[in-house]
Amino acid sequence: MQRGFVVVDDTETHRTLLEEAVRFASNDDGDSAELVLFSWLTPERVDENFDAIASIEQMEHTSYDAPSPLDSVRQFVRQFAEETLADLGKSVDYEIVAAVVDEDELGTKIIETAESHACDHVFLTGQKRSPTGKVLFGDVAQQVILNFDGLVTTAMD
Template sequence: MDHALVVIDDTETHRALLAEAGQLARDTDAKLTVLAWITPDQADETADSLEVIEQVEGTSYGEPDSNSAARQFAQQFADDVFESDDDSIEFTADGIVIEDGDRADEIIAAAERLDCDHIFLVGRQRSPTGKAIFGDVAQRILLNFDGTVTLKMD
């Protein structure tokens, strides 16, 4: 493993996954990127909130990057997970804005853009029928990513 991508959300299962991936990356001297994703609606809400804050404070945060809210969440989440670690775990935070139907493709594209050879993600328990009808992000990543995938079930 040279560069790992950990896809996170705000759950205890994701915290545990990130802690495990961080220790593994540290022990193998691999790069670690923590990736959070948000929907376009969440990105718009963040931009609207910043605009209101700018008006109240009389400040300017500049033109918001659509991915910045997700990147900031990834940074804060990882800082929180790694704060009690005795040995520092170095990581880079990244964020993407994706539609629900594009999650697997966008995660794979982010891993390829960052030159990652390992993806860590949390999967959900689904029946075979549910997977066939609704698709499964974890399954699509397992089948389509040209690297190692570690899946922790929620």
């Protein structure tokens, strides 16, 4: 693996997945791969954040200089990664990518972003669904597995 792409969220399954990616990236022979850590917000979540800040400003008659929603996502990912690396006693180079994505376009966004960053391995979680549920509602992990031109490691939530 030269560069791994890890989809990050705040669940224990995502922490386990990041730990696995770090193990892949930090070989004992001294060659380490880079990681691209990816997290996202839906447009609805961005709107909720702006609405919350606006209501605070109106109630307190002040202006609130909050970081942008994507900056908040990057900050969360950086903290999540640093805690995980410290727990493992490992060090790997990583880059953080944050995006605003509709949930129905998440699989495509993961593939496009991983390819644009020259990643050869994707790490992501999947949801346990019945075969019928996958057909009717789609599945991000399934879409990535079928369409990404590289290795895909999944952990089931």
